[in-house]
Amino acid sequence: MRVRLAEPKDTVSIAAIYNQRIEERSSTFETAPRSPADMLDRINAMERYPVLVMVDEADQVFGWAGLSSYRGRACYDGIADFSIYLDRSVRGQGLGKQLLQTLLTEAEARGFWKVLSRIFTFNHASLALCEACGFRQVGVYEKHACLEGRWLDCAIVERLFPVNQPV
Template sequence: MQVRRAVSNDAATLAAIYNHSVINERNSTFETAPRTEEDRRQWIEGQGEHHPILVGEMNGAVIGWASVSPYRSRQCYQGVGEFSIYLHEDYRGKGFGKQLLVSLVEVCTKLGYWKLVSRIFDFNHASRKLCQSCGFREVGVYEKHGKLDGRWIDCVIVERVIQENLD
């Protein structure tokens, strides 16, 4: 798998990968409405250099993506990023997610981030295991963080401190 920055032409594939989780799986996002190609195109174009979106590509086809977004708007949090990662269902469990997440950490390290964080549905054991294998630790649980399909979902908070960027 090759990892590169996302470009506008990736928008349809990124939407399709994400929408599979929204529509079919219901185990990784509280989102209930599918994203459009245009929405994803605007997202890619609007993220900027400091908030990378990486794609994993095999034989010319995008099989997954990982991104970093601002954690909070306050100045003191500029070095903290909130990450997401999604893989096409046919490529899970084969090490591609780990390669993509490791690449994201490397890019964020070069950009000066000192911490990456995310929230994972407590029953999404594959994502929790992936994060653990990439050096993230579970630091707590947001109980009943949101409701999806009429049921309350707890979210596990994960973080990875990037030691080399601490003052």
């Protein structure tokens, strides 16, 4: 498997992988399936916020990861939220680490000083992946949102990069 920047042709696969997690109610508060057009909006923002895909030798997409804006204020321009999703057929094979490490390399190269996310506290695989990639858990948002009548807590994870510029 290799990782590359996403292209418009990947939107069908990206949406399908994301929709698996929406259906499973294990990784996102979203409940409505996403369309390829929805995912194209993310890809179109790649100048600042890259979307990467993990593909096999035939260029079939098996996972994706992306950065998005943390907050709209200028003081937060160097912070990005991240998302990562793998097709259920390849989960548990260590591929997430390769994909997330590549995303982190891309984030640092684009000048971000911090990457963070919120992860359901029961999503042990994602929490372990983040720890393996150098993230630290900095807290828990209790009752962060309600998903189908259930209040869910989210662990807050962050990964800092060295800042070489004076403030």
